[in-house]
């Protein structure tokens with residue numbers, strides 16, 4: 602089985618994504634599809650800052666990978682006419698790493714800190730003061746002789762990104778003037794993303810073709826763009842390059858992404874749950890052994906999307922399939938009421 606990073610339906614970026622994403626990123630708020638509420642609120646924050654001739658408040662963006670947090674941070678910088686510096690929590694292991702970045706920022710610069718919840722504790726504490734007072738204390742020396750030298754910073758805008766805002770310590774969360782929660786995209790929004798990307802990639806696509814890809818993109822623009830590129834390849838090799846619904850279906854069959862966006866791993870988990878365990882409840886470890894995967898792979902890679910799609914539920918007694926899971930795989934659930942020792946799931 603592929604690792605999360607190698608999956609066609611992974612939310613996180615792979616090497617190819619990084620290479621082409623720059624070309625596909627919307628450059629301003631008007632081009633940015635969907636996320637109406639975040640966009641409208643952010644628009645106000647930025648307009649007000651521009652009116653004051655000041656820097657924008659610090660912004661926290663939360664949401665799953667691939668929903669557009671990096672893109673939005675670049676748009677914030679562009680709308681403010683400011684440069685942007687991009688780094689991430691795991692890259693900042695020591696407070697000194699952060700001090701070096703902060704002290705080299707230009708006035709008004711946007712600092713994008715991806716995976717901000719993974720910063721080290723001392724760096725995080727330094728960030729509190731930097732965000733609030735635009736000042737850091739640089740510690741020089743060690744032990745009893747160590748001294749703190751205050752360093753003034755130019756005003757800057759921190760844009761923090763996290764997959765889960767709940768992971769941030771409250772003192773850090775409270776220092777953001779604006780928090781935007783990014784939602785998964787509706788199919789119609791993903792269709793707009795796909796049409797826009799097709800235009801930029803010079804690919805011809807019919808409305809039905811875009812709808813077919815959108816329906817399999819798991820609410821995530823990055824996945825939509827990736828599936829579009831794979832379908833484009835297929836259309837160019839097997840047909841005349843035009844993406845129709847039929848071409849999209851054939852291409853995604855080859856790549857084993859089904860009509861709802863499930864891939865081979867997702868379906869293997871569901872199939873085991875339904876066929877071997879009658880729909881559950883079954884423990885995670887047993888399910889993992891049944892599909893020949895690590896517990897963590899099933900729990901962290903396959904399950905979140907299956908739960909989100911309402912195909913699988915995590916219960917205190919184990920994993921349980923929903924009626925939608927049976928119909929998705931074209932199987933018939935056993936008689937309600939279940940067999941002795943394996944009670945029915947949905948009551949009788």
Ligand SMILES: Nc1ncnc2c1ncn2[C@@H]1O[C@H](COP(=O)(O)OP(=O)(O)OP(=O)(O)O)[C@@H](O)[C@H]1O
Nearest residue numbers: 622625626633634666667668669670671672822823
């Ligand atoms: N609202 C949107 N409209 C159009 N394209 C979008 C939108 N959001 C994201 N994209 C596209 O999806 C790709 C991934 O977006 P981005 O890198 O901003 O996601 P992210 O949330 O920062 O992901 P990660 O958390 O993995 O860094 C980009 O190529 C971008 O073009």
